[in-house]
Amino acid sequence: MGAKLTDGHEILFRQIHPDLVQDGEPSSSAFRPKEADDNKLSVDRSAVTSVQAAYRLYTGNGYKSVAIYGVSVAEFGAHGIPCEEDPLAATELLTANPAHAFASFDGLGGSKQRTLAKRIKKVAIARGILHPALSEGDDDNGV
């Protein structure tokens, strides 16, 4: 188990699949763990990577992303969702992701996860799209 993330200001990046966006708005399901995710919502840490680098790594590993939204550790925490670091080692097919972390929905039933995902989505939308709205040349954390 990774260390808990304690800096409430740290922004965690969430990649959004293109099919989960309509008219520029992501679905709330993009902000809750998928069935196979063991109640853990994958994110990348702004303390370790930038949105551009996170996007490049994610899509370079063969996943689709149309936008990155950001939610802070404190914002997850306000909804009873702790966050932990979870760096991923390289595999035969995937490049290592030392910035990987997860927001844990453990202990929350499927019903609660659904309504919380809607709250998290609102927070993320209020912050706005972090990438690719940013220019490709801007390589700092951008947050």
Next chain:
Amino acid sequence: MAEDKTFKLRYVGERYSGARLPVNMLSDLPAFRDLLVSFAKDQWKARHPDRQRVPKGFDASLTLDLTTIEPGSALPNLVWSREVAQASLPGFEDELAEIVEASYSDIIGLFEGVAAGQDTPDLSPDKLRALDKFGAGLRADEKIELTSVTGGNVVFLDVERRKRLIISGRDTYSIRVTGIGTLASNSMYGHVIIRTERGDISIPVDPQEIIDDFDGSLDQSVQYDVLVEVDHGEHIRKVLDVFDVGVVDASIEAGMLRSQERFAEISRLQEGWLDGIGAAIDDAALQSAQKFVHARIVHAASMKIYPNEGAGVLIELEASGWDMSLEFAANGSVQMYGIEVDGDDELEPQAFAYVGEQLLAAFDAKVRR
């Protein structure tokens, strides 16, 4: 001594739950009474072969009163009053009680016959007229159950049986149809033609209403709710009554088209669409979601439609201060939940077996139409 007689019609279908009887079904009650009276006349004549006609006051003695609607779907109780019969046809109340009961049994027998696929007996014009009104508003998944006087058999009338009964004695029958079509033409002389899946329907409309509401709206979507006469082949012969007809708001139409395009888009998703996981969207989920959009078309423009990883569909929308989600599963069932946009209130997920009155009522309770 004979007592009052109570006949219970049990309306089965989701919109009748909780002892609710939609007001547009109330016209069934006088139609049922007319059917009962018609059989009662036959009974009287059979008992009095020497008489050509029923006595004065016979019709009035067969009044039915709606006294209550019991739960168990909706069970309107229709009561034949011995006291009223006594006042209308003094001295015959005992015989009338027997006649009313026997007539009700005749109706049960008629419905049992059609249920068993038997040839329908020749029905008099007044019976066909009553049958043509009774159950005209039934939908495809609904029925009216009648229980025999002895409390044994339950027999029901549904759309199909009703049709078979009526067309056995005439070329056409009446049904209520609702939907959305396209305005093909309008005439200052008092009718509009709506192009629908059933063919063109010519609907009478007041000329002034045509000028005010339909002029300049050719090819636009029109919502209709009409009682029509159809033939054996389901072709509409004429419109008998108009409950609603109007051009659909352009923004609603745009929302409808947008949702159709989006449904087409997600129906094309292949297995593994979600980075290797995510099943292709199931037809039952799509149909269920489309049915919901159609049922709440006024909100279509603000609905966002997404695929769900488990072959389902997710619809989300903000309205009336609520951010609502409806998940349509691969088996067509629905889960609805939501959060208050500017508050902490939440609607915990509620499950519905299908898109029907219960779901729509729960949705309407949060989101005003």
